[in-house]
Amino acid sequence: MAGELASPAAPPRITRGSSRRVAALRLLRRRLIQAVPLMLGVVVINFVLIQLAPGSFLELMTAENQVSDPATIALLRTTYGLDDPVWLQLVKYIWALMRFDFGFSYRQNIPVIDAISVHLPATLLLMISSITLALAVGVAAGVVASMKVRTFWDTLVSVAAMFFFAAPSFWLGIMLIVLFSVKLGWLPVGGMATIGGTSSGAGGVLDILHHLILPTLALGLFYAAIYARVMRSSMLEVAQLDFVRTARAKGLSRNQVTISHVLRNALLPVVTILGVQMGTVLAGSVVIESVFSWPGVGSLLFDSVSSRNYPVVLGIMVLGSLVVIAANIAVDLIYMWLDPRIEIR
Amino acid sequence: MALPLEVRGLSTTLFTRRGEMKAVDGLSLSVGAGETVALVGESGCGKSLSALSVMRLLPDPPARIVGGEVRLNGRDIVPLPEEGMLAIRGKEIGMIFQDPMSSLNPVATVEKQIVEVLRAHTDLGRWQARARAHELLELVGMPDAARRLDEYPHRLSGGMCQRVVIAMAIACSPSVLIADEPTTALDVTVQAQVLALLKKLQADAGMAMVFITHDLGVVAETADRVVVMYAGRKVEEATVDELFETPLHPYTAGLIGATPVPGAARAERLADIPGMVPPLNGLPQGCAFAPRCPRVMERCRQERPELTQPATGRLVACFAAERG
Numbered sequence: 001m002a003g004e005l006a007s008p009a010a011p012p013r014i015t016r017g018s019s020r021r022v023a024a025l026r027l028l029r030r031r032l033i034q035a036v037p038l039m040l041g042v043v044v045i046n047f048v049l050i051q052l053a054p055g056s057f058l059e060l061m062t063a064e065n066q067v068s069d070p071a072t073i074a075l076l077r078t079t080y081g082l083d084d085p086v087w088l089q090l091v092k093y094i095w096a097l098m099r100f101d102f103g104f105s106y107r108q109n110i111p112v113i114d115a116i117s118v119h120l121p122a123t124l125l126l127m128i129s130s131i132t133l134a135l136a137v138g139v140a141a142g143v144v145a146s147m148k149v150r151t152f153w154d155t156l157v158s159v160a161a162m163f164f165f166a167a168p169s170f171w172l173g174i175m176l177i178v179l180f181s182v183k184l185g186w187l188p189v190g191g192m193a194t195i196g197g198t199s200s201g202a203g204g205v206l207d208i209l210h211h212l213i214l215p216t217l218a219l220g221l222f223y224a225a226i227y228a229r230v231m232r233s234s235m236l237e238v239a240q241l242d243f244v245r246t247a248r249a250k251g252l253s254r255n256q257v258t259i260s261h262v263l264r265n266a267l268l269p270v271v272t273i274l275g276v277q278m279g280t281v282l283a284g285s286v287v288i289e290s291v292f293s294w295p296g297v298g299s300l301l302f303d304s305v306s307s308r309n310y311p312v313v314l315g316i317m318v319l320g321s322l323v324v325i326a327a328n329i330a331v332d333l334i335y336m337w338l339d340p341r342i343e344i345r
Numbered sequence: 346m347a348l349p350l351e352v353r354g355l356s357t358t359l360f361t362r363r364g365e366m367k368a369v370d371g372l373s374l375s376v377g378a379g380e381t382v383a384l385v386g387e388s389g390c391g392k393s394l395s396a397l398s399v400m401r402l403l404p405d406p407p408a409r410i411v412g413g414e415v416r417l418n419g420r421d422i423v424p425l426p427e428e429g430m431l432a433i434r435g436k437e438i439g440m441i442f443q444d445p446m447s448s449l450n451p452v453a454t455v456e457k458q459i460v461e462v463l464r465a466h467t468d469l470g471r472w473q474a475r476a477r478a479h480e481l482l483e484l485v486g487m488p489d490a491a492r493r494l495d496e497y498p499h500r501l502s503g504g505m506c507q508r509v510v511i512a513m514a515i516a517c518s519p520s521v522l523i524a525d526e527p528t529t530a531l532d533v534t535v536q537a538q539v540l541a542l543l544k545k546l547q548a549d550a551g552m553a554m555v556f557i558t559h560d561l562g563v564v565a566e567t568a569d570r571v572v573v574m575y576a577g578r579k580v581e582e583a584t585v586d587e588l589f590e591t592p593l594h595p596y597t598a599g600l601i602g603a604t605p606v607p608g609a610a611r612a613e614r615l616a617d618i619p620g621m622v623p624p625l626n627g628l629p630q631g632c633a634f635a636p637r638c639p640r641v642m643e644r645c646r647q648e649r650p651e652l653t654q655p656a657t658g659r660l661v662a663c664f665a666a667e668r669g
Binding site for chain 2: 247248
C-alpha cells in the first residue's frame with residue numbers, strides 16, 4: 001500500500017490560520033462596534049441612578065466647610081453645572097466622555113481620570129493575578145479530579161472546591177491574614193508595598209508580589225473552586241466522546257489522549273464562564289481591597305461613595321464597564337482560538 | 346504461517362449493578378490475509394463490543410474480557426498489559442468507526458490527527474510525517490489533499506472525514522483492519538465510494554479485514570465470509586455465496602428476508618423478524634432466538650444449541666437446521 005509509493009517532496013506549506021486571523025479581526029471589529037451602544041447604556045443608567053441617590057456632594061461639601069453664604073453656594077452650583085436639567089447634564093457628561101474627560105473630583109481637587117488612574121493599576125494587577133491563579137489552580141485540580149475520578153484525590157478536590165466556593169471572600173481574607181500574617185508572620189497584613197521600603201527595581205517588584213499573595217488567594221480561590229468543578233465535569237464529558245476512542249485506537253496512551261485531545265475541548269466551558277465572571281471579579285476585588293487595604297479602585301470607590309464624590313463614582317463605573325467589556329472581547333478571541341468551529345459569518 | 350487475526354472463545358462480560366451480562370459469549374473467528382469477514386447482526390447483538398474487545402478498548406468498568414484468546418499474527422494479546430497494547434493499536438490493528446464526523450477531534454487539524462499516529466509508531470520527523478500524511482490523504486482519494494491537511498474536521502463532509510479516519514487507520518500498514526459500520530452514517534453514494542476504497546486498500550496491502558455491519562447488502566459486496574451474531578453468540582458462519590443461497594439459521598434467513606432487493610416486485614412487502622433482541626440480562630434458558638423463531642421447537646426452549654458443522658465451511662447453532 002502507501003509504503004510502496006515513492007516519497008514525494010513535502011506538500012506546500014499553507015499559511016495555517018490566515019483565514020482564521022481574518023475571522024478574528026472581523027470578530028474584534030464587530031465586538032468593538034457592539035461595545036459603543038453598550039457603553040452608552042452603561043453611562044446613561046449609572047448617571048440616572050446616581051441622580052436618584054439622595055443628597056449631592058455640594059451639600060456635604062458646604063456642610064463640611066461650614067459655608068452658608070447663598071451666593072457662594074449658587075456660584076458652586078453654577079461651577080459644577082448643577083443648575084442644568086438632568087438631561088442636559090447627561091448630554092454634557094457624554095460629550096465630555098467622548099473627549100476622555102471624566103469630570104472633576106472636588107475631593108482631591110484633581111480631574112477624575114487622574115484620581116482613578118492612580119488606583120486602577122493596582123486593581124488590574126489584583127484582577128489579573130486572581131484570574132490567573134483561578135485558572136491555573138482550577139484547571140489543574142479539575143484535570144486531576146477527572147483523571148482520578150472517584151478516588152481520594154477526586155474527593156479532596158471536591159471538598160476543597162466546596163469549601164472555597166462557600167467561604168465568603170472577606171472572611172477567607174481575614175482568615176488568611178490571621179494564619180499567614182499574624183500567626184506565622186510570613187506575609188504582610190495589607191497594603192501594596194512595605195512602608196519605607198525600596199519601591200524601585202527588582203526589590204520593589206518582589207515587595208509588591210509579596211503583598212499580592214494573600215489578596216490574590218482570597219479573591220482567586222473562589223473562582224478556582226468554580227473552575228475546578230466545571231473542568232472536572234467537562235473533562236469527564238469529553239472523555240466519553242467518539243474522537244477520544246479514535247485517539248486511543250491510534251495507540252496513544254491515556255495521558256497523551258487526555259492532554260492532546262480531551263483537555264483543549266474541555267477548556268471551552270471554562271472559557272465561557274470566565275467571560276461571564278469578569279464583572280464579578282471586579283466587584284469582588286472591591287471587597288478584597290478593603291480587607292487588605294489594597295490601594296485599588298475599590299477603596300477609591302468606597303471613599304467616593306461615602307463622600308458623595310459622584311463624578312469619581314460614575315467614572316469608576318464607566319471605566320469598570322470598559323475593563324469588563326475589553327476582557328469579554330479578549331475571552332471571545334481566546335474562545336475562537338480554542339475552537340475553530342466558531343466562525344463569524 | 347499464523348493467521349493475522351484469530352479469535353478463540355472470546356467472552357466479554359458487562360459487570361453492572363443489575364448483574365453480569367454476557368455481551369460476547371465464546372466468539373471464535375479467524376481472518377486470513379487479504380480476507381474480509383463480515384460480522385453481522387442487529388443492534389445490541391455484541392458486534393461492536395467484540396471489536397472493542399479485540400482492540401482492548403472496552404469501557405472498563407463495566408466491560409471486561411473474561412475468557413478466550415485474541416491471536417494477532419500468532420500472539421495472544423489478551424494477557425498483554427496496557428503498555429503492550431499501545432504498540433499494537435494503530436500499528437498492527439487499525440480501526441474505523443461508525444460516525445466519521447464525531448470520530449475526529451473538532452479542535453485539531455487533519456494533519457495533526459494523522460501525524461499523531463505516525464509519530465506514535467514510527468520515527469518519522471515532523472516534516473516527513475507531514476509529507477506522509479499528505480501521501481495517505483491522496484491514497485484514500487481525498488480531493489485537494491494538500492489543502493485538507495490544514496483544515497479542521499468541521500470543514501469536511503462526512504465522506505471526507507471517513508477518508509481521514511481511514512487514512513489514520515492504515516497509516517502504519519496494519520495487518521488487521523477492523524471497520525465498525527464504516528458506511529452506516531454516510532450518504533448512499535458516498536457509502537459505495539468508501540466501500541470501494543476499503544476493498545482496494547485491503548487488496549493492495551493484503552490486510553485482514555473484519556467488517557461489522559447490519560446491512561446485508563454491504564456484506565454481499567465486501568465480504569468473503571460472514572459470521573452472524575445473535576445475543577452475543579455466533580449463530581452461523583458461512584461463505585457469502587452459501588449464506589445468501591441457503592441460510593441455515595432461521596435468524597440469518599430472517600435478516601436476508603428483511604433486506605430490500607433492487608428490482609423486486611413493488612407489491613412485495615419486506616419480511617421482518619417479529620420481536621426484539623432480548624436484553625442480555627434476560628436471555629431465555631434455551632436458544633436466545635427461540636421467542637422470535639418461526640421454526641421453534643420444544644427442545645429449543647429447553648437447551649441451547651451448540652455450533653455444529655453440517656457441511657464443510659459451514660457452522661450453525663440451531664436444532665432445526667440440524668434436522669434440515
